[in-house]
Amino acid sequence: MATPAAASDWIRYWDEASSDYYYHRPATGETSWEQPDRWICGEGYDSSEDSARRSRAGSSLPLEDEDDVDAPEEDLFVVRASLSGPPPLPAGGPPPLSLGAPPPLPVAAAEPSSAQREERRRRVLGEILSTERTYVAALQTLEKVYMVPMRMVADAGAKVAIFSHADLDTVFLNLDVLLKLHARFLERLEQEEASGHFGAILSGAAKDIKGCYTRYISNYAQAEAHISALASKAPDKHRYLEVCKSHPDAGGLDVRSFLIQPIQRVPRYRLLLEELLAHTEPGHPDEADLREALARIREVAAFINEETRVLEKSLVRQGRAFVREGELTKVFLFSDLLVYGVPTGRGYVQKGQIPLGEGTRVERLPRTEHLTHGFAVVDGHGKGYTWHGESEAETGEWFEEVQRAVAILAMVARKTALEHFTAAKAGCTLIKFNHRDGRSSPRWVRISADGSAICWGDTKSKECKSMMALSKAVALMHGAKSAAFYRAQGAKKDRDWLCFSLLFRGRTLDFAATTAEGLFTWYLALAALVGPRSSEPILDEEALRARVAEMI
CATH class of the missing domain: 2.30.29.30 (Pleckstrin-homology domain (PH domain)/Phosphotyrosine-binding domain (PTB))
Incomplete structure (x- = not known):
């Protein structure tokens, strides 16, 4: 139940400029950035009740309301320090408090205190350390579940090996180097955890990351395509990877779910470094090193974006899976593309591509004297392509595979x-x-x-x-x-x-x-x-x- 506001209560306001809450006590005219033990929002929400719930739950995180789906959508009204004044309450709710104009901001509104900045800085340092532990654990799992067993298989020799060392080089490239780099990086972070001086460590690691990751990122599309093709081209290799996925340490994740993690880690570094710099005092011993580290990580992130843009224009791209190869002319069916070609003395020459999204449809054709087993693929611009197989069974399999790919693409476009x-x-x-x-x-x-x-x-x-x-x-x-x-x-x-x-x-x-x-x-x-x-x-x-x- 809402608690009526008293003159002695602290009232919480929101400052758009600093993106932070501040508190005002009408009885004394005080304003403060520090959160008091008890404060009131515009509807009379009593923070002491919430604090008691948190204490009982033993958690420092905000809790889900016990009846969050039963309460009105806007069950907490925060007075905002803006020209437009407080936002309206939901229909049927209690009237807002008569608070008048927002009080002035506390002194030095744009800058939190040194103690506050250091506390926030320590929180970000803790986040860097905890997420690095998680990341290194994932790389170690990749090595244990996939890399080491596949390397042992490749070492068995050409006559009995399922995988070759060429397979391993294509898929994993320099992941063993990345694992060693991050294991050393994590060890150094843990050594300096008490001091909190991560600047030089982050700067040195960012230099190594820039060198190693650009090579890994350049190879990622090729690794992804190689794995995707195994299901149809090398079923024994595909089955081996499926068995690895069932390893207890893998958690049901396939090898591609691990290979993407270095790509995802770089943007995370950038976000954490930006936040860390925002809470680092000017002139701090770590400031120069942190700026240098952020500049290097931004270069790697830009490289990822550029590689993604280039891949989207090529045949091999992230998220595209090889589905089927056949002799309808010479046809390769991918999850979002049908590629066809003609034979030459040294293989095949691509003659065209049919995107399977953007309104493409597949239709069975009636049996005629000259076309007994056929179907048509009509692209989004209305251009039709007729295909026929050697038998009804083969044509039916192709029709179902293409139709399935078109149906799935119609649901949702692919994203990285x-x-x-x-x-x-x-x-x-x-x-x-x-x-x-x-x-x-x-x-x-x-x-x-x-x-x-x-x-x-x-x-x-x-x-x-x-x-x-x-x-x-x-x-x-x-x-x-x-x-x-x-x-x-x-x-x-x-x-x-x-x-x-x-x-x-x-x-x-x-x-x-x-x-x-x-x-x-x-x-x-x-x-x-x-x-x-x-x-x-x-x-x-x-x-x-x-x-x-x-x-x-």
Whole structure:
């Protein structure tokens, strides 16, 4: 129940310029950036009640409201220090307090105190260290589960080896160098954890990262294409990788889920360094080293963006999987492209490409005297291509494979892993199911800027007041599998393929996307962040597309 405001209460305000809260006490005229023990928001929200709940829960993180789907969407009104004045309350809510004009900002409004900056700086340093531990653990798992066993197989000799050393060089390139680099980097960070002087360490590591990662990034598309082609071209190799995926340490992640992590790590470094510099006092001993480290990491991030742009123009690109090869002329079916060519003395020459998205459709053709087994592919511009096989069975298989690829592409356009992560950070509206009673309500959901937490709140203001640390998640599941969905009327029937759940010890977070694009964005972004420790098998993009196609 709302608590009436008293003159002695502190009232919380929001300052747009500094993107931070400050507090005003009308009785004394005091203003402060420091959070008092008890404060009041515009509807009389009493922070002491929330503090008591936090103490009982034993957590320093913001808690999800116990009845978050039962309460009005805007159950907490924060007075904003802006020219437009306080935002209106929801219809039917209590009237706002008569607070008058916002009070003046505390002294030195634009600059938090040195103690505050140092506290925030220490928090970012802790985040750098904790995420580096997670990253090194993922690289060590990749080495243990995939690299070492495959190297032993390649060493067995040409007559019995499933994989060759050429396969290993194509897929892993210099990953062993990256692992050694980051193991040393982590060791040095842990040695300086108490002092907090990471500047020289970060600067030195950034120099090494720039040299090693540009080579790895340049090879990434080739590694991805090589693995994608194994299912049809080398089924024995594909089966071997599937067996590796079942290793307990792999957590159900395939090799590609590990290979993408160095690509994802660079933007994370950039975000953390930018935040660390923002909370580093001018003239700090680490300042120059941090600026140098950030400049180098930005160069690597720019290189990733450029490589992604170039790949999107080429035949081999991230997210494109090889599906089928055949003799319809000479045809190669990828997950988003049909390529055809003609034979030459030394192989085949490509004659054309048919994109399978953007309105492409597939049609069976009637049997005629001259065309007994045929189908047509009509591209988005209306141009038709007729194909025929040697038998009804072969033609039917090709028709089904092409039709399947077209249907899946029609659901959602492909994006890179980085684009999924960026979209999840920006946020969108998801349907959240209450884990106690299964009731559902729209919520604005996003991933925190550093990728450490999932946050949710009001869809109108997009203010997220609840969050859960992703480091505490033990599994990610696709589909309406948790108990919350069974309690919700119609969820299993109508929205099964749009649903996903994050599992924590003692509870779940259960969501349904409103579009196919939203499902792919959120599941694949969370898979990259939670996957290495998920107790449930994690689907890569191809497996998720196949599963969704079956469920639809």
